[in-house]
Amino acid sequence: MSTGTESTSPRRRGRRPAGEDTRRALLDAARRSFAEHGFAGATVRAIAAEAGVDAAMVNHWFGGKEGLFASAMELPLDPKRVGEILLTGPLEQMGERIVRTFLGVWDGAGGGAFVALMRSASSNETAARMLREFISTLVFGPIARRVGPDRPALRAALCGTQIAGLGMVRYVIKLEPLASADHDTLAAAVAPNLQRYLTGDIGPTSTPT
Amino acid sequence: MSTGTESTSPRRRGRRPAGEDTRRALLDAARRSFAEHGFAGATVRAIAAEAGVDAAMVNHWFGGKEGLFASAMELPLDPKRVGEILLTGPLEQMGERIVRTFLGVWDGAGGGAFVALMRSASSNETAARMLREFISTLVFGPIARRVGPDRPALRAALCGTQIAGLGMVRYVIKLEPLASADHDTLAAAVAPNLQRYLTGDIGPTSTPT
Numbered sequence: 522m523s524t525g526t527e528s529t530s531p532r533r534r535g536r537r538p539a540g541e542d543t544r545r546a547l548l549d550a551a552r553r554s555f556a557e558h559g560f561a562g563a564t565v566r567a568i569a570a571e572a573g574v575d576a577a578m579v580n581h582w583f584g585g586k587e588g589l590f591a592s593a594m595e596l597p598l599d600p601k602r603v604g605e606i607l608l609t610g611p612l613e614q615m616g617e618r619i620v621r622t623f624l625g626v627w628d629g630a631g632g633g634a635f636v637a638l639m640r641s642a643s644s645n646e647t648a649a650r651m652l653r654e655f656i657s658t659l660v661f662g663p664i665a666r667r668v669g670p671d672r673p674a675l676r677a678a679l680c681g682t683q684i685a686g687l688g689m690v691r692y693v694i695k696l697e698p699l700a701s702a703d704h705d706t707l708a709a710a711v712a713p714n715l716q717r718y719l720t721g722d723i724g725p726t727s728t729p730t
Numbered sequence: 731m732s733t734g735t736e737s738t739s740p741r742r743r744g745r746r747p748a749g750e751d752t753r754r755a756l757l758d759a760a761r762r763s764f765a766e767h768g769f770a771g772a773t774v775r776a777i778a779a780e781a782g783v784d785a786a787m788v789n790h791w792f793g794g795k796e797g798l799f800a801s802a803m804e805l806p807l808d809p810k811r812v813g814e815i816l817l818t819g820p821l822e823q824m825g826e827r828i829v830r831t832f833l834g835v836w837d838g839a840g841g842g843a844f845v846a847l848m849r850s851a852s853s854n855e856t857a858a859r860m861l862r863e864f865i866s867t868l869v870f871g872p873i874a875r876r877v878g879p880d881r882p883a884l885r886a887a888l889c890g891t892q893i894a895g896l897g898m899v900r901y902v903i904k905l906e907p908l909a910s911a912d913h914d915t916l917a918a919a920v921a922p923n924l925q926r927y928l929t930g931d932i933g934p935t936s937t938p939t
Contacts, residue, residue: 639848639898639902640853644849644853649904653903656905674907679920681899682896682908682920683895685895685898685899686896687895689848690894693851693852696862696866698887699887699888699890699891702935705936706936710884710927713933723918723919724915724917724919724922725915726915
């Protein structure tokens, strides 16, 4: 993957060629660092230093720490873009935007990325922990903060059950007629349930006795 | 695990001791047969013959073909018992019964069985196909038939998304506060959404153009 620009590429520890090799070195360093320190604990600076490249390369190749994480985890979505789409527009249509956004991203990737993600999360406690932290911090955290003061974390997690399950049944179990249903049909069926989790009456939380 | 009854145990192909060895031989034969022929195509008679035991041993050890399948797949539920629980009682409380039944079974097994099932379904196309067929035929099929004529298979699959996702978030991703929420809290939050999938207005199915 020599691009002829090696001589001008940033270097910290030893020689690193630019282009795809930089990208790959960053991904390798990111996987180690995120696995060791979690999403919040890992720093772009330390990852870039370990990869032997300038920290600006993270923005160049991945658009920031979130994108680096998503690529390192081979997540089937760009969390920053998804977050923006979800948080734009009226609150009372957020359920529909969530369904259409995830279906669009996952169908676009052929469903294989979702299957890989589930395989990794169910086989590997580190992957499950990273996914948990990632979902809380980057996708459902902002959604929950927007829905208001009534148990936002529980509401966000409930949305997570519906979205994860939609992916499971559509891409992993491939149960018909849902696996082949179009987005309009699924949005009409699923969006009101998500909307209830976001802004509706979800009943009381039992007090532990 | 010799029980002293070997001399009267049924034999087809060679000698088979009774008890645990019979059970194990049936499970081995069942896994091969279900993988090759699917749930519907495999027969108890052929499985018993391959295991070298009488077909009555399937009822004795597993209560029938469904239970044999569940044990062979290490499914975290007894489908026949679950089906009975789900189908007993008023239709308008079915959503709540589904949530409480699955949580009871899965929490009772410590959640590990659910994780193993997801790992197997996302790693292995044969396991995914068997799970799909099993869910359609034995769990959601009967539920769907009871809910009436309006797109029962879609309604059943939608219930599947909610139940599979509840398991994913609670046992695989372990996202709080949902992972530690008690059954009353989760039933209040999730049951109305399941009930809508079963008996509510799920919108139109788009006609493909």
